[in-house]
Amino acid sequence: MAPLLPGVDDSGSGSEQAHARKLALAGLALLALAGLSFGLSYLRLAAWALPIALLIALAKASLVLGCFMEFWREAVSVRLAALTALVMLLLLATFTIADVATRERPPLLPPEQAALTPLTPTGALPP
Amino acid sequence: MYELLRRLFFLPRAATELARAIDALHFVVIGTTLLGSLAIAAAAIWLITRYRSDVVRPTPHQSARASREWLLALAVVSAFLAAWVVGYKQFLRFHEPAPNAFTVYVTAKQWMWKFTYPDGRSTTDILTVPEDQPLELVMTSRDVIHSFYLPGFRAKQDVLPGRYVTLSLGAARAGNYRISCAEYCGISHYAMSGELRVLPAREFQAWLEAGSPDQNSSLVELGRTASARHGCFACHTDDGQTHVGPTWSGLFGSEVLLADGTRVLADAAYLTRSMMDPQAEIVAGFQPVMPTYLGSLPQPEAAAIVEYIRSLRRAEREPNPTLPTVQVAPPDAGATRSSAP
Amino acid sequence: MSELADHFDSPERQAHAARLGMWVFLGSELLLFAGLFTLYGAYRTKFPAEFAEGVRHSTKLLGSLNTAILLVSSSFAALAVEQLRRARRGRALGLLLATQACGVVFLVLKFIEYSKHFALGIYPGGQGRFFAAHASAHFEPFWTLYFLTTGLHALHVAVGILVLAFTTLALGRGSFGPKFIHPVHNATLYWHLVDLIWIFVWPLYYLA
Amino acid sequence: MTTTFEPELRVVPSAPPRVRDLAREWLLTRDHKRIGILYFAATSLALALGGTFALLLRIEHLTPGPTIVSPATYDRLFTLHGVTMVWLFLIPSIPTAFGNYLVPLQIGAREVAFPRLNLLSFWIYVFGAAFVLCAMGLGGLDTGWTFYVPYSSSAPSAVVPTLVGIFIVGWSTILTGVNFIVTIHTMRARSVSWMRLPLFTWAIYGTSIIQVLATPVLGLSLLIVMLDHAFSWGLFDAARGGDPVLYQHLFWFYSHPAVYIMILPAMGVISEVVSTFAHKNPHSYRAIVYATLGIAFVGFLTWGHHMFVAGMSVFDAGAFGVLSMLVAVFSAIKVFTWVATLRNGSIMLKTPLLYVFAFLFLFVFGGMSGVAVATMSLDVHWHDTYFVVAHFHFIMVGGALTAWLAALHYWFPKVTGRSYSERVGMLAAVLVSAGFFATFFPQFLLGNAGMPRRYYSYPPEFTALNVASTLGSWLLASGLLLALFGLAHAFLFGPPSGDNPWRSRCFEWRTASPPPTHDFEQVPSFELDAYDYTTPWPEEPSLDSSAEEPS
Numbered sequence A: 001m002a003p004l005l006p007g008v009d010d011s012g013s014g015s016e017q018a019h020a021r022k023l024a025l026a027g028l029a030l031l032a033l034a035g036l037s038f039g040l041s042y043l044r045l046a047a048w049a050l051p052i053a054l055l056i057a058l059a060k061a062s063l064v065l066g067c068f069m070e071f072w073r074e075a076v077s078v079r080l081a082a083l084t085a086l087v088m089l090l091l092l093a094t095f096t097i098a099d100v101a102t103r104e105r106p107p108l109l110p111p112e113q114a115a116l117t118p119l120t121p122t123g124a125l126p127p
Numbered sequence B: 001m002y003e004l005l006r007r008l009f010f011l012p013r014a015a016t017e018l019a020r021a022i023d024a025l026h027f028v029v030i031g032t033t034l035l036g037s038l039a040i041a042a043a044a045i046w047l048i049t050r051y052r053s054d055v056v057r058p059t060p061h062q063s064a065r066a067s068r069e070w071l072l073a074l075a076v077v078s079a080f081l082a083a084w085v086v087g088y089k090q091f092l093r094f095h096e097p098a099p100n101a102f103t104v105y106v107t108a109k110q111w112m113w114k115f116t117y118p119d120g121r122s123t124t125d126i127l128t129v130p131e132d133q134p135l136e137l138v139m140t141s142r143d144v145i146h147s148f149y150l151p152g153f154r155a156k157q158d159v160l161p162g163r164y165v166t167l168s169l170g171a172a173r174a175g176n177y178r179i180s181c182a183e184y185c186g187i188s189h190y191a192m193s194g195e196l197r198v199l200p201a202r203e204f205q206a207w208l209e210a211g212s213p214d215q216n217s218s219l220v221e222l223g224r225t226a227s228a229r230h231g232c233f234a235c236h237t238d239d240g241q242t243h244v245g246p247t248w249s250g251l252f253g254s255e256v257l258l259a260d261g262t263r264v265l266a267d268a269a270y271l272t273r274s275m276m277d278p279q280a281e282i283v284a285g286f287q288p289v290m291p292t293y294l295g296s297l298p299q300p301e302a303a304a305i306v307e308y309i310r311s312l313r314r315a316e317r318e319p320n321p322t323l324p325t326v327q328v329a330p331p332d333a334g335a336t337r338s339s340a341p
Numbered sequence C: 001m002s003e004l005a006d007h008f009d010s011p012e013r014q015a016h017a018a019r020l021g022m023w024v025f026l027g028s029e030l031l032l033f034a035g036l037f038t039l040y041g042a043y044r045t046k047f048p049a050e051f052a053e054g055v056r057h058s059t060k061l062l063g064s065l066n067t068a069i070l071l072v073s074s075s076f077a078a079l080a081v082e083q084l085r086r087a088r089r090g091r092a093l094g095l096l097l098a099t100q101a102c103g104v105v106f107l108v109l110k111f112i113e114y115s116k117h118f119a120l121g122i123y124p125g126g127q128g129r130f131f132a133a134h135a136s137a138h139f140e141p142f143w144t145l146y147f148l149t150t151g152l153h154a155l156h157v158a159v160g161i162l163v164l165a166f167t168t169l170a171l172g173r174g175s176f177g178p179k180f181i182h183p184v185h186n187a188t189l190y191w192h193l194v195d196l197i198w199i200f201v202w203p204l205y206y207l208a
Numbered sequence D: 001m002t003t004t005f006e007p008e009l010r011v012v013p014s015a016p017p018r019v020r021d022l023a024r025e026w027l028l029t030r031d032h033k034r035i036g037i038l039y040f041a042a043t044s045l046a047l048a049l050g051g052t053f054a055l056l057l058r059i060e061h062l063t064p065g066p067t068i069v070s071p072a073t074y075d076r077l078f079t080l081h082g083v084t085m086v087w088l089f090l091i092p093s094i095p096t097a098f099g100n101y102l103v104p105l106q107i108g109a110r111e112v113a114f115p116r117l118n119l120l121s122f123w124i125y126v127f128g129a130a131f132v133l134c135a136m137g138l139g140g141l142d143t144g145w146t147f148y149v150p151y152s153s154s155a156p157s158a159v160v161p162t163l164v165g166i167f168i169v170g171w172s173t174i175l176t177g178v179n180f181i182v183t184i185h186t187m188r189a190r191s192v193s194w195m196r197l198p199l200f201t202w203a204i205y206g207t208s209i210i211q212v213l214a215t216p217v218l219g220l221s222l223l224i225v226m227l228d229h230a231f232s233w234g235l236f237d238a239a240r241g242g243d244p245v246l247y248q249h250l251f252w253f254y255s256h257p258a259v260y261i262m263i264l265p266a267m268g269v270i271s272e273v274v275s276t277f278a279h280k281n282p283h284s285y286r287a288i289v290y291a292t293l294g295i296a297f298v299g300f301l302t303w304g305h306h307m308f309v310a311g312m313s314v315f316d317a318g319a320f321g322v323l324s325m326l327v328a329v330f331s332a333i334k335v336f337t338w339v340a341t342l343r344n345g346s347i348m349l350k351t352p353l354l355y356v357f358a359f360l361f362l363f364v365f366g367g368m369s370g371v372a373v374a375t376m377s378l379d380v381h382w383h384d385t386y387f388v389v390a391h392f393h394f395i396m397v398g399g400a401l402t403a404w405l406a407a408l409h410y411w412f413p414k415v416t417g418r419s420y421s422e423r424v425g426m427l428a429a430v431l432v433s434a435g436f437f438a439t440f441f442p443q444f445l446l447g448n449a450g451m452p453r454r455y456y457s458y459p460p461e462f463t464a465l466n467v468a469s470t471l472g473s474w475l476l477a478s479g480l481l482l483a484l485f486g487l488a489h490a491f492l493f494g495p496p497s498g499d500n501p502w503r504s505r506c507f508e509w510r511t512a513s514p515p516p517t518h519d520f521e522q523v524p525s526f527e528l529d530a531y532d533y534t535t536p537w538p539e540e541p542s543l544d545s546s547a548e549e550p551s
């Protein structure tokens, strides 16, 4: 496989070469995952389709981060910076989606108030 | 005491029980604010005078004990959380569906308030309601965001285009209350005001009878024809039979079980939401197939249909309710979308 | 351009500063897209059916091809840095050029995708005959978000290409060597971020 | 980066070479101190503009009906005032002017990490600010500083150019933030470990994190509004299934953290001034550091408290309510620490400390009124009334602007090497505080009485309180002018101050005042902590503080 890929060759010291091979492998794994995701999209997974696709995306993202961006080799400060940004993204999304998802229903009423008996017919107007 | 504090704080007369409760919390929180900031200032003055020195001397290195810091933080946070708990409970009351409510539809547009009553009549900028009956507003906007503000009720709710929002106000004391628009909505924002008149029951009845002489068909009747015209009966019935959708008979005021397991009270607000945003709350056992009527069903007709559905539970006992006659504005020409696919 | 600016006391510190600066900036970029992902989630919660249907109307094959292209380009970029570390400037240059070529192909395909949408009468903002024909459902949020997200992403691809091009030029002029590669590294980091974002855009708008 | 940066710019082509050189030396400088001073000049200009707009607003409210301007002009004025004050003055003011000048000095560095980026970011700011002001001055904008859709997407005014300008200024904010984060991480002198950093630097660090993470979200929301206004994309248009409340989520996700961008640097100033003038270590250094970081992070979780009545779900409203209470605790911890620092101190009562005193009272009042508006049922009444206007002016003027003045007086000798007149300074401080209180306290009561904000005219029963507020604003303005006059006079004619007139131990005072071009003749070892006042410095006679008083 190695000669097929530009940038990977057999010269150089062992560990350097291993690293280049690792990168190439990561690239292939990414393509394979993308293929998997693509294939799965033809199955009728209904409600599961999105979570599964996102999980695969997460796996791909970890590959890019870990292998290409050398995330784990960076200084702690760098990792913290990236992590903070991610956390903020999740916060923004969570609270905003929670708003849309929980609107127009007061779920926090005590049950005895929520469970009202049918109204008197003259509810509309005072006698 | 309450009256004194209320005047001291420049608060307008409170119209409802809830407004008074909110004022009580107000006094506690602002009282703490005043005392707290004065205490901090006093402490600072005292320390500055006490330790002021003309010669700069070395000072001892001091460090706070962590346990004390935590205790202090805990004390402050519990005070704040207490305020939140009380405040949240009161806040929820603005959103609780009230049994027996007198429901008014509010349409906001630049720069006026339009009110549609249960009997179908409409007024602009002046809202007249009976005393001692909980008041519920179902509101929407025709253009930008406005905010319906009743200082006397300590109540406010943004009014949004394309959505129905509700505001439960509780039963009010008789009197006149100022209505303002509190969300900036353009050049005449400051002039978008109105008045809420709460009348004792007898006077209200008189007001009802005095108004609208030239109305010729009951709101319920109008609701029935509107339903037919908009094709509701393709899926709904008024005689108790289940069709594509649930029957309307006996629906109003009942408790509806939704597909996600929660229960809601079928009040005017719920019914309106069902028409305008049917996908939001799906009745258990039905498919989410009902189209939205947002934009195609004008406000007065929606109100009429709700009144019609409301009438369907007493139809068995009390045919032909003697509701005052109504006049409904012509179908909204400004509706942006047709319902036909 | 000399390798060490006079206010830094060591090359390591300078490299660390450059990398940290880049990562912090990438975090900032991520939050630019955070708003779009958030809007996607919120509108999808509101209109689940329309979104599912919208995904079915998207140009899935082209979009997936673009995914593959970006993934490959990212691998090239990573390998380029690796080659540079081993002082193989020629190979590194080639790989960087290949990365940019991938980016250009991506943009061309994107352009084709857009013209296909336009041909169907799908324009941003719910304009076009597609929306007139589906007036009872709300497809507008999906498509407007689609154009906004992919458009902004494409803009980032374009900027990434420019950044890489400048880096390649500087590399060709011999500004960087094995000890001084963090400008190249930073340029590829930016490219990887563009890739990362696409990795999530793709399933959301094309697959499910 | 040692090669000369060839300036192509001919600033004043026909001017004699000396002026040209001077202009080039300043306008293209990469010296963090000079950039700080440039920023100071630019942001002060913004303050003067914004303040002038504010005075006009107040004059309009002298009578219930029309007074000096038309409704359309009034709407443009409050938008101009808000936009100028927030983006052109308060957000950049302390971090860019004082931060640029002092952070390198406080960490024992000779420069910020990216000096050229720093200069670039200044010019981006100037360009963006000019853009905003031209757009709003020529085209007018009447949406308020919040640009709520759908009004802003159809408002008949210069929406797009103004937002483009703010977008540009946002870039400057982000670049500055990146620069400071990297500087503080990588440029510290060897002996300056994290837990020895001066507190002002910590504050700038926390601020920068917010700047970097929040500003892009503002950029996106403005972009969407622009696309809507220009091309009718209508992403928030209800007729097309859009939801205007989502815009508010995005906007406040930026703008609530942005209020901490405004207050954190101010708090940093207070920490320094209290410690220096009490000549004592902060009562708890760690508490302040952790509270700074706490505010920076938890501050991201409370944006929804601006939307309690906006049609948000009651579940979300409750969550944001409780989180707002949590963030307030960090501020309380800081306040208690500052007060406790005064204990057992050796206090030198000078103008900056007087401002700190005003800050303590006004910030606690304003902050607690923030807790009050975060109490959900109370906010239903207060939202979008003058109560909220009073809340944020108490914090932004009574807190941040006061701290800005404190910083100005505190570091004046550091920057100019001259001392100002304490008598004028103190008189101005008293005038500013009294004027401030008279301006904004009545606004709390107006809010209680139910006067909505952004109102051109108001019912006559509100007249008395409004007049009081307007009179107060004149007192406030004269106080500010007096303070500026005092400093300008001292800048030209003030006597030399010596290197360390306040006997501070903080790191920036361990070099000459004003500092040499490369900050330190030789970077000191900083053996003594920044807040170690337990020993007298050997070379420093324990001075009679009255000897400092300029004649």
Ligand code: HEA
Pocket: B032, B033, B035, B036, B037, B040, B076, B079, D146, D259, D260, D262, D263, D305, D306, D324, D325, D327, D328, D329, D331, D332, D335, D336, D363, D364, D365, D366, D367, D368, D370, D371, D373, D374, D375, D379, D382, D383, D384, D388, D391, D392, D395, D396, D400
């Ligand atoms: C620098 C700016 C700044 C700062 C720091 C704050 C700080 C806070 N703000 Fe404020 N706020 C604004 C600027 C700011 N705000 C602006 C500009 C608006 C209006 C925007 C618009 O609509 O145009 C606004 C609006 C605003 C609202 C919305 C009101 C409405 O529109 O309805 C709310 C609601 O919760 C709020 C809450 C808070 C809280 C809880 C804090 C807390 O962080 C405060 C914490 C501080 C303290 C709590 C003081 C210290 C406490 C003590 C020392 C304790 C003393 C002890 C006891 C008495 C027990 N703010």
Ligand code: HEA
Pocket: D047, D048, D050, D051, D052, D054, D055, D057, D058, D078, D079, D081, D082, D083, D085, D086, D089, D090, D143, D144, D145, D146, D389, D393, D396, D397, D401, D439, D453, D454, D455, D456, D473, D476, D477, D480, D481
């Ligand atoms: C940093 C923020 C900041 C600051 C410092 C101020 C300062 C002041 N503000 Fe501002 N204000 C806001 C931020 C700020 N404001 C915001 C965000 C809004 C909301 C806008 C909106 O609704 O969209 C607002 C709204 C607002 C309103 C409400 C308008 C309305 O809703 O209708 C009012 C009304 O009184 C007001 C008054 C004042 C006054 C009197 C001052 C005074 O403190 C000003 C004092 C300053 C001066 C007087 C300048 C002094 C200097 C000179 C005069 C120099 C002269 C010139 C040279 C030497 C060249 N402000």
Ligand code: CUA
Pocket: B110, B111, B145, B146, B147, B181, B182, B183, B184, B185, B186, B189, B190, B192
């Ligand atoms: Cu309607 Cu303001």
Ligand SMILES: [Cu+2]
Pocket: D255, D256, D259, D302, D303, D305, D306
């Ligand atoms: Cu806030």
